[in-house]
Amino acid sequence: MSSITVCARFRPLTSKEKLNGDADSVCIRCIDSETFVFKDDKDEELTFSFDRVFYEESKQDDVYQFLALPIVRDSVNAINGTIITYGQTGAGKTYSMEGPGILECDEQKKGLLPRVVKGLFDSLSPSDEELTFSIKLSMVEIYMEKIRDLFDLSKDNIQIKESKSRGIILHGVTEITVLDPAEALQSLSRGIANRAVGETQMNLASSRSHCVYIFTIQQEFLREKRMRSGKLILVDLAGSEKVEKTGAEGRVLEEAKTINKSLSALGNVINSLTCGLQGKTSHIPYRDSKLTRMLQDALVSFFITIICQIIPIIQQISVPHKVFLTKGGTARTALLCCCSPSASNVSESLSTLRFGARAKHIKSSPRVHCIEEKSNTGSTASSPPGDEFSLRIMNELGKRLNMEDVKLLEELFIQEGILYDLQSVEEDQEIENLNFQTISLLQEALEKLTSAIDELKRENSILKAKVDASVEFSFCKEDKKRLIHNMIFGGVIFVSLWGLLVWVI
Numbered sequence: 001m002s003s004i005t006v007c008a009r010f011r012p013l014t015s016k017e018k019l020n021g022d023a024d025s026v027c028i029r030c031i032d033s034e035t036f037v038f039k040d041d042k043d044e045e046l047t048f049s050f051d052r053v054f055y056e057e058s059k060q061d062d063v064y065q066f067l068a069l070p071i072v073r074d075s076v077n078a079i080n081g082t083i084i085t086y087g088q089t090g091a092g093k094t095y096s097m098e099g100p101g102i103l104e105c106d107e108q109k110k111g112l113l114p115r116v117v118k119g120l121f122d123s124l125s126p127s128d129e130e131l132t133f134s135i136k137l138s139m140v141e142i143y144m145e146k147i148r149d150l151f152d153l154s155k156d157n158i159q160i161k162e163s164k165s166r167g168i169i170l171h172g173v174t175e176i177t178v179l180d181p182a183e184a185l186q187s188l189s190r191g192i193a194n195r196a197v198g199e200t201q202m203n204l205a206s207s208r209s210h211c212v213y214i215f216t217i218q219q220e221f222l223r224e225k226r227m228r229s230g231k232l233i234l235v236d237l238a239g240s241e242k243v244e245k246t247g248a249e250g251r252v253l254e255e256a257k258t259i260n261k262s263l264s265a266l267g268n269v270i271n272s273l274t275c276g277l278q279g280k281t282s283h284i285p286y287r288d289s290k291l292t293r294m295l296q297d298a299l300v301s302f303f304i305t306i307i308c309q310i311i312p313i314i315q316q317i318s319v320p321h322k323v324f325l326t327k328g329g330t331a332r333t334a335l336l337c338c339c340s341p342s343a344s345n346v347s348e349s350l351s352t353l354r355f356g357a358r359a360k361h362i363k364s365s366p367r368v369h370c371i372e373e374k375s376n377t378g379s380t381a382s383s384p385p386g387d388e389f390s391l392r393i394m395n396e397l398g399k400r401l402n403m404e405d406v407k408l409l410e411e412l413f414i415q416e417g418i419l420y421d422l423q424s425v426e427e428d429q430e431i432e433n434l435n436f437q438t439i440s441l442l443q444e445a446l447e448k449l450t451s452a453i454d455e456l457k458r459e460n461s462i463l464k465a466k467v468d469a470s471v472e473f474s475f476c477k478e479d480k481k482r483l484i485h486n487m488i489f490g491g492v493i494f495v496s497l498w499g500l501l502v503w504v505i
């Protein structure tokens with residue numbers, strides 16, 4: 001069983017495809033809800049199976065219920081989740097993610113985003129007065145390898161940082177606290193309006209960037225003095241396109257090249273993760289693109305489900321003087337591979353399906369795998385595999401654990417980075433902020449010094465020209481003084497610059 005849920009979705013033929021007569025040459029034949037036969041450009045038939053296949057008549061709600069709802073529920077239980085739409089340009093990624101419009105659209109046509117928003121608020125509405133929660137929302141796009149804050153366009157080059165306690169974070173990204181679904185949708189709509197969109201031959205409103213929606217769900221259990229936090233990330237990838245086929249030029253061509261490059265970086269990461277499982281490679285090239293770096297936490301799920309399920313027991317019987325922040329457990333990831341059913345797009349659809357098939361082979365840690373195999377039955381998307389088995393272990397442990405064991409387990413989990421003392425999380429964050437401020441100040445100083453050096457170089461070359469031009473090789477006293485002064489000043493700046501550089505590195 002893969003730790004990534006992978007589904008394929010075929011949209012209906014567009015009117016352009018129908019006009020081209022593609023209706024007679026649809027490249028797929030449905031077998032059942034998981035399997036279909038795909039006819040490639042050499043008329044060879046290939047059988048593909050995924051966790052679920054959504055055909056053209058599938059409803060938006062079917063996609064939400066199967067692909068997203070389990071992840072929404074998990075994120076409320078502090079298990080991080082990521083939902084990604086992937087595919088060729090014009091294949092239906094944005095339609096699946098947003099629907100025809102985020103604010104006003106037919107209930108049936110609503111995409112994943114508005115449904116996720118509703119699902120989050122529905123699952124969180126506290127019946128217990130001792131529980132408070134907050135949902136924060138951030139929206140960024142990766143455009144031409146730069147991360148832009150869609151809630152504050154002045155932040156157009158957000159840096160990715162990695163924190164031991166919080167994993168991958170976007171430094172300084174705007175976080176909006178949303179109090180209800182209507183407010184969340186308004187904010188999303190504002191962010192979406194700021195996205196880079198352009199026209200391609202395949203799509204009149206093509207996304208020219210990867211768009212990332214980040215929901216941070218924080219809950220505080222007042223009685224137990226405990227907090228927990230989960231992150232739900234939705235990623236609407238920009239579409240891959242064959243530039244020779246779409247005839248892209250100029251800016252659109254540059255955008256397409258950058259998009260294709262980052263998508264192949266994603267493919268390489270997935271290949272390395274699957275090869276790594278066969279012992280072929282150990283290096284995973286996450287740093288090759290902003291996209292893979294941002295998705296690093298979603299693609300690798302090192303956390304061990306069983307341990308995460310024991311945490312509630314510990315927290316129930318733990319001494320309440322400690323306040324814990326529970327980090328998300330095994331990241332749950334779902335990938336929706338969007339395809340055109342048209343025979344004119346077979347090679348692009350085939351490459352999307354192969355990408356999905358490859359991603360299905362990313363597995364979680366062997367320990368989880370073993371649990372899954374033992375449970376083996378009744379594993380639907382809404383009840384994570386291994387639940388029953390884990391529940392049994394939890395009950396057993398709950399009976400047997402004494403206070404001493406609990407303390408030892410707490411220490412072990414803190415050591416392993418699964419539980420965090422709130423105080424150390426805050427300290428960790430403070431140190432990170434301080435580091436970032438120092439680096440920014442140094443970078444600023446470095447820039448000032450570099451421009452001062454450039455200015456000095458320019459002045460010196462003017463003076464040198466004057467010297468060269470002087471027939472008697474004698475120049476005025478003033479110039480001599482300035483040259484000597486500049487040389488000394490330049491030397492001092494050069495030495496401090498090197499000192500700074502060595503220190504920063």
Ligand SMILES: Nc1ncnc2c1ncn2[C@@H]1O[C@H](COP(=O)(O)OP(=O)(O)OP(=O)(O)O)[C@@H](O)[C@H]1O
Binds near residue numbers: 010093096206208
């Ligand atoms: N399941 C669907 N049902 C009805 N129409 C759809 C469906 N999927 C996509 N479409 C339509 O197909 C067109 C292209 O879809 P969409 O914009 O979602 O593509 P995309 O994959 O996001 O493309 P790009 O990567 O260029 O942004 C749109 O007009 C959209 O309304």
